[in-house]
Amino acid sequence: MGASATPATAAPTATATPTAADKPTVKLSTSQAGKGGSVTVEGEGWRPDALLMMLVCGRAAPGKGVIGGTNSCANSEGRAVTTDKDGTFDKKLPVAEPPEPCPCVVHVSTVTGENQQVDAVLKVAGHPVKPLPRQADGGRLSVLTDTRLEGSSGVLTWFGAPPQRTLQFTVGNVGSAPVKDPVFQVGTSHGVFAPEWDEHQWRGTIAPGKKAQIKLPVELSAGAHGDYLVSLKFGGKVLAEQPWGVGRPWGVTLFWILLGVVVPAAVFRIGMAVVDRLRPNRRRTSHGGRHRTGRRLTELAARWPQLRLVQGAVDADRRDHRKPGGSRTSSRTAPTPTSAPPTKPTGGPGTGGSGTTGALPWFTPDTDPGAPAGRLSAPSDDSPTKGTT
Template sequence: MTYLRTAAGALLAALLLALLPATADAAERPGVALSQSQGGKGGEITVSGSGWKPGALLMLLVCGQGTPGKGVIGGTNSCANTDGRAATVDAKGAFSQKLPVAEPPKPCPCVVHVAGVTGQQDVVDVAFTVAGHPTAPLPESSGPGALRVLTSARLEGSSGILVRFGAPARREVVVTLGNLGQAAIKDPVFEVGTSHGVFAAQYEERQWRGTIEPGRKALVKLPVELTPGAHGDYQVSVRYGGQVIVEQPWGVGRPWGVTLFWLLLAVVVPAALFRIGMAVVDRVRPPGPRRPRRSGRAGQSHRPGRPPRAAGREARPASVPAATAGDEPTAVLPWFTPDSAPSENSPTTKGQS
């Protein structure tokens, strides 16, 4: 009896452990529902969802060549992008948004493609029929074409301060690819190119390291780089097996640091040339007429407001000779006369007598 109870308890625990992960996955997986499964061009449907991350921004599109659970072949190139709508998830993880029915550029089977833009990167595709739109079988999944785009591609990364001064801008093309073939794909080689205006894209090979098993998907990141000083609207393309599987626009700002550098250079260089030219002119300019040398004592400068001395006048000697008899008497102290003899009435004479 005890043995049976132990066995029953172990079996019940195993069942609970097996069911709990599935229940958690189902609860964490976002869901999408449509107000109707079919509509004609010009109509409108309501797309609602639950289980999404609060505050996430979602993109809603009607796409061709799509299959629920397998994604859209060709990514957003197979979708009616001009008629897409954006939705914001509320605090409860739900949303509801009107979506106009439009004909995608690719034939059906069609889906309503709901993809997270910011805050959440999950993707949900719900089958939808566009009345009157052509229907065609999906491309065969064989050979290198077995890789298919499951989510819309995006560019990740940011530009540093050096890009403002002409450094090459760098990004990463991030896309989820699924292997719809029967064999595993190991270390696939992609071609990444950028085009600008009317110029064709220049492709370079990029090898992704990893293996994608049949029926599996993988997040692929491929680096892309522009030439130094490039700016404007660019188109990033990814090719695999000779077919373009991803096209993503990329807007690059103008490197204003380079413009500022040239403006400063246009001011500094002329100023420096002007200073050099003035220095050369001062050096090669002939000397002007010399001023007449003033006569008088050597080394004596003329003070303004004082008339110069006569040319024939001799300079006064530096030392003054002793006073002579013809000169006027000089005032001296009454008790000391160095040049006169002592008188009879002086105290010194009386003391000696």
């Protein structure tokens, strides 16, 4: 009972380190630069292997965003960068004058996946500066009714024109201070891509406890089609989202089909016209053929007597073969064998019965290939062709 209790020593507690990733940050190598120069942008705490876009934007400030969205940025001089496995990056960005006056920032945002964006103040030397519209700190807006998209697509949209709608909603001021000229952000996203935000300023004042109906324009890029999501954001908080199904521009498809049919047909017609130009004249060719035909007929008429003689000899030979008991040898043998060449027949094909007309004109009696070998003999010594002295 009297023993004194020794105080228990407290065990050391382990401090838990946060595992959540830090918020993305951006750091510039310089806070002021002129047109034509460059600034090195360093980032930490971003998602690993994330694709980022860096832009120099006007009419913006950290925490307030870029009024007008990317329309207030020098988009032509922007640069894309991909973070490493640690979520860091380091890249140079050329400095250009944005289309809107300063305050200016270097706006870094994700291109795909969850939307992350950070603005770093940059003073562009020589660029005009205008104050931003003031926003009351005590005012808070809330959407009271469901948002809806009004409008319809026209004929030009069917041929690839940018689809346009009007985002209509009603907001109420649930804060303690009036809200004057509030600036809303309208974003459109397609698939896995991050929303592209455009800022629109509504002119007017919403008193505490009052409401107002607001209409903001929404426009997509030319030829856009598919399922889109329209988001409404105010004060860095998303107030509402509205799906938007955009039909395919079938007019563009029809145009390409017609182009694929008309162009080959036009090329074929041009080719046929060139062929008609290059080939010879038909009239000239037909006249030349007629003249050649006339010359051939004249030559045949000039040779007609010779043809009649040859035809008469052939007919006579055929008649000898048709006679009963006739022989080919007797018809081809001359009545008086002589070594002199046969006389040219003077009769026509109708003068039959003469021995001279039965022999063909190109054979002599003693060299007839149809005569027997015994009948072919040399002329005798008593031949009258052998004269006596």
